[in-house]
Amino acid sequence: MSFSISEIFPNASQGLSNVGFLFGAGTSYKAGYPLMPELTIRVLEKLDPNEISIIETIIEKQLNIKLDKSRGEPNIEVISDTIESGIYTVNPSEDLYKKLINLRKIIREQIVEILLENKRPFLDDHIRFLNALKSVYMGRAESIWIFTTNYDMLFEVAASVIKIPICNGFIGTSFSYFNIQCLQMNSGIILGNRFSPFTQPVVRLIKLHGSLDWWKDNSSIYNTLIPEHINDSLERLMVLPRKKKITETLDSPFGELFRFSERIIGSACKYIVSCGFSFGDEHINETLLLPKLQQGKIKLTAFIKSDNTNLESFKQCASFSYGTQSICKKLNVYESTGSELWQFDKLVDLICKYSGVGGC
Numbered sequence: 001m002s003f004s005i006s007e008i009f010p011n012a013s014q015g016l017s018n019v020g021f022l023f024g025a026g027t028s029y030k031a032g033y034p035l036m037p038e039l040t041i042r043v044l045e046k047l048d049p050n051e052i053s054i055i056e057t058i059i060e061k062q063l064n065i066k067l068d069k070s071r072g073e074p075n076i077e078v079i080s081d082t083i084e085s086g087i088y089t090v091n092p093s094e095d096l097y098k099k100l101i102n103l104r105k106i107i108r109e110q111i112v113e114i115l116l117e118n119k120r121p122f123l124d125d126h127i128r129f130l131n132a133l134k135s136v137y138m139g140r141a142e143s144i145w146i147f148t149t150n151y152d153m154l155f156e157v158a159a160s161v162i163k164i165p166i167c168n169g170f171i172g173t174s175f176s177y178f179n180i181q182c183l184q185m186n187s188g189i190i191l192g193n194r195f196s197p198f199t200q201p202v203v204r205l206i207k208l209h210g211s212l213d214w215w216k217d218n219s220s221i222y223n224t225l226i227p228e229h230i231n232d233s234l235e236r237l238m239v240l241p242r243k244k245k246i247t248e249t250l251d252s253p254f255g256e257l258f259r260f261s262e263r264i265i266g267s268a269c270k271y272i273v274s275c276g277f278s279f280g281d282e283h284i285n286e287t288l289l290l291p292k293l294q295q296g297k298i299k300l301t302a303f304i305k306s307d308n309t310n311l312e313s314f315k316q317c318a319s320f321s322y323g324t325q326s327i328c329k330k331l332n333v334y335e336s337t338g339s340e341l342w343q344f345d346k347l348v349d350l351i352c353k354y355s356g357v358g359g360c
Contacts, residue, residue: 002328002339005354007321008301009271012354016136020145020269022289026276026305027344028150031121036241036278039114040072040079046110054099058082077280080107080240108238115151115212126158129348130203132355134164137201141186144203145269147261147288149281151212151238159203166203168211169253170223175230178221180256206257208284210238214253221253243280261288266297274302275347279310293317303341 006012009019025035034042044052044067056067059074062082067074083104090097133144146155159166167183170176183204188197207214214237215222217230227234239254265272265288279285279302290313292298302314302322314320321330323339340346 002335002337003301003321003323003330003341003350005350007330008273010299011271015140017142018268018270020147020265020272022272022274022277023146023148023150023344024274024277025150026278026342027148028121028152028154029276030125030343030345031123031152031154032118033115033121033150033152036075036077037072039111039241040076041069042114043076043107043110044069044072046113047106051103051106054096054103055079055083058086058100062086075241076107076111077241077243080104080242083107084240084242104240108236108240111151111240112212112236112238118152121152121154123154123158123161125345125348126154127161128352129344130155130158130164131162132348132352132357134162134201135355135357139199140201141197141199142201143268144201145206145264146203147206147208147265149209149241149277149284150207151210153212155203155205164201164203165198166205168205168207168223169257172223174224174226176223178223178253180253180260183260206261208239208254208257208261209241210236210254212238214238219252243282258287265289266292266295270298272298272300273347274300274304275342275344277302278304278308279314280308285310285313290314290317293320303339303347305342 009016011017025033029035052067052069059065059067059079059082062085063074063078065074083100086100087097087104090100137144148155156166156168165187167185169178169180169183171179171182183206186197188195213223213225215224215227215234216237217234221237222230222234237253289300293300293314294317296319299319300314302311302320304322305325307324307327311322315329318332322328323341325340325342326338328335328337328339341350
């Protein structure tokens with residue numbers, strides 16, 4: 001491994017504080033969830049000929065490219081972008097408008113169906129990750145900020161397994177409701193007029209694109225695995241994989257989550273490491289990351305399998321470092337040796353070694 005823990009988190013010698021993590025699909029791959037190429041192929045396989053025909057028509061018209069179902073090209077991010085663009089440019093009275101709205105819904109449902117096929121996800125790495133951080137922060141009321149574009153519930157389950165508190169923006173038990181303020185709530189006990197906070201770390205999980213268990217009923221937003229408890233008309237809250245600015249993130253709860261993240265990143269969260277995130281989401285790049293990097297408010301270290309054009313703007317920032325399987329850049333110094341830390345389990349190994357947790 002070519003990065004040490006102190007090169008990722010300069011305050012590591014003091015026990016870590018103000019740290020955060022940005023995780024994408026790559027961190028869920030070993031757990032049994034598909035990456036973008038496989039996800040695209042599997043979604044396209046589930047669509048009927050009429051739905052495929054609509055996709056072929058709009059990508060050829062907008063992008064002048066042909067759909068390759070066998071290779072999943074263009075991927076579901078690009079397909080979603082073209083569908084969204086069509087929705088906002090076609091006259092709502094046209095038949096195509098209704099078809100695009102319906103196609104967006106169908107693709108979301110197919111993605112959910114594919115993810116739910118994984119009945120027994122491999123949780124070991126997520127458990128090791130949180131267990132190591134729990135050990136580092138033992139006896140300290142630190143926040144572990146996790147920002148993710150993943151829909152799965154790996155972190156929620158892993159947190160329960162190792163008994164570490166987790167806040168995800170919802171209040172309740174088996175059927176909870178959304179309240180952005182709970183992401184900064186503290187737990188403790190009241191004795192008389194005195195509040196004594198618990199001295200324990202808390203995972204503060206921000207799912208920027210929604211979750212398998214998020215639902216909307218008019219203006220109310222819920223978190224549950226049993227939506228039938230309220231009614232059959234609930235709408236699942238998941239933003240489709242996209243590259244361009246996501247108009248859906250202006251709506252609740254995504255608008256609140258993005259605005260909250262803008263406040264936290266650069267203040268309570270100053271040292272960020274990303275893993276499994278390709279930086280292909282322009283909205284996250286331009287809203288949450290690049291402005292804070294350019295202002296010198298955060299240090300961001302990215303671990304990504306291969307270099308790509310999405311990183312070009314980031315490379316201009318002095319406080320940005322990255323490692324791929326073939327090269328590393330540490331604060332404008334390039335090394336010809338690569339890093340394994342783009343693999344989530346290898347990053348977990350490094351944090352486990354730092355924590356000193358036996359068997360981790």
